[in-house]
Amino acid sequence: MPRGTTLLRMNQRPDTQQNQTWQQEVARSRLTPEQLCSQLQLPENLALSMVKGDQLFPIRAPQSYLNRIEPCNEQDPLLKQILPTEDEAVTVSGYSADPVGDHHATQTEGVLQKYHGRALLITTASCPIHCRYCFRRAYPYQDNRLSLQNSQAIEWIDADQSLHEVILSGGDPLMLSNDRLETLINRLGAISHLKTLRIHSRIPVVLPERIDHTLLNHLEHCRLNVVMVIHCNHPLEIDDTARAALSRLKPVVTALLNQSVLLKGINDSTAVLEQLSHTLFNAGVLPYYLHLLDRVNGSHHFEVEESMAHQFLQTLRSLLPGYLVPKLVREIAGEPCKSPRIE
Ligand code: SF4
The missing domain is CATH 3.20.20.70 (Aldolase class I)
Known part of the structure; x- marks a missing residue:
């Protein structure tokens, strides 16, 4: 499994948000593409490609989740779950707004x-x-x-x-x-x-x-x-x-x-x-x-x-x-x- 040692490293990071209440965490969970890229040390140009997806469905993730993402890794499986892409604006047959009725x-x-x-x-x-x-x-x-x-x-x-x-x-x-x-x-x-x-x-x-x-x-x-x-x-x-x-x-x-x-x-x-x-x-x-x-x-x-x-x-x-x-x-x-x- 990739990233076998990453979890350990993440857990060793100081959690600066530890004393925040969960409501404060939620209030801070809305991120712009630039903020997400800056916090996770991702390439700046990635933020540009994220803008369209972000407009359709804004980025949101609490700090405690972001802490588990490996910095600099665009392929991180946790990052990919929250990362908007240009693909989101593409219309594909068989896909709809209400797929489960x-x-x-x-x-x-x-x-x-x-x-x-x-x-x-x-x-x-x-x-x-x-x-x-x-x-x-x-x-x-x-x-x-x-x-x-x-x-x-x-x-x-x-x-x-x-x-x-x-x-x-x-x-x-x-x-x-x-x-x-x-x-x-x-x-x-x-x-x-x-x-x-x-x-x-x-x-x-x-x-x-x-x-x-x-x-x-x-x-x-x-x-x-x-x-x-x-x-x-x-x-x-x-x-x-x-x-x-x-x-x-x-x-x-x-x-x-x-x-x-x-x-x-x-x-x-x-x-x-x-x-x-x-x-x-x-x-x-x-x-x-x-x-x-x-x-x-x-x-x-x-x-x-x-x-x-x-x-x-x-x-x-x-x-x-x-x-x-x-x-x-x-x-x-x-x-x-x-x-x-x-x-
Ligand atoms: S899958 Fe949808 S409803 Fe469930 S936590 Fe994610 S955004 Fe919210």
């Missing part, structure tokens, strides 16, 4: 339902990081997200007895303040037919300091089973700070799972995927899904051929115990479940 799945403001027994809440538009492959990068958040003042979404969930699980999504649901999360968790916990609260978040990995005592307390006292699905794509994303956040989360959730996206130039090798499974497991997380890319506009340069994905999975099955091999899936708009990809 979110629009048709919208039931009421802030509520999506695609699968039996589960409903998804768009809790916020915000994220501490902007992942260039994000399938919701063009999502119309202003027209469709949860409002705690307006209880329409909660009433809709309350009225549907077939639901057993609510998924908090976004944006990143852990961007909500602890008070707002507490209110939401309590309202959902009061709905007797719900059994499980699932939280999809990249924050335990990219902004570990946000996993604070108050949040842990709210999760611990939630009446529902809490399933946390983190979104980690590369083993080098799990540094000591992320590992510590995951170890704080582990005792207060029922399950700690990971889903990754298979991304060209980032994790498209058996060695990286094998290492990712081991690293996750050592941090208390089980690999759950490996997603083929959702074909959102501006992301075609990340696509990995499905036949290649099958080869990776075949090799992984020969290297890892079954519980460390993620399920390869594609989300297809209108299908009643994630579609397993079986060769």
Whole structure:
């Protein structure tokens, strides 16, 4: 695996932001192409090539994530996840603004339902990081997200007895303040037919300091089973700070799972995927899904051929115990479940 020694070097860097609160970190996470290049000692002319992508979807990354990127290395797999490119402005057939059918799945403001027994809440538009492959990068958040003042979404969930699980999504649901999360968790916990609260978040990995005592307390006292699905794509994303956040989360959730996206130039090798499974497991997380890319506009340069994905999975099955091999899936708009990809 490339960059074998880099993680150690990164962890030895003094963390000048250590005393910042997570909200201050988020406030500082918006970077111009010039700032990103200067901080990571990248060539100045790279900033020029990033401008178009940045205009379409601004660069955002917290300092704790930037600390894990190897300076001067344009090929760094963590950098590539946040680096805008000119490719993003290219129109490619088969790619769209809503590749997974979110629009048709919208039931009421802030509520999506695609699968039996589960409903998804768009809790916020915000994220501490902007992942260039994000399938919701063009999502119309202003027209469709949860409002705690307006209880329409909660009433809709309350009225549907077939639901057993609510998924908090976004944006990143852990961007909500602890008070707002507490209110939401309590309202959902009061709905007797719900059994499980699932939280999809990249924050335990990219902004570990946000996993604070108050949040842990709210999760611990939630009446529902809490399933946390983190979104980690590369083993080098799990540094000591992320590992510590995951170890704080582990005792207060029922399950700690990971889903990754298979991304060209980032994790498209058996060695990286094998290492990712081991690293996750050592941090208390089980690999759950490996997603083929959702074909959102501006992301075609990340696509990995499905036949290649099958080869990776075949090799992984020969290297890892079954519980460390993620399920390869594609989300297809209108299908009643994630579609397993079986060769
Ligand atoms: S954290 Fe998730 S929702 Fe936010 S930009 Fe990244 S992929 Fe998209």
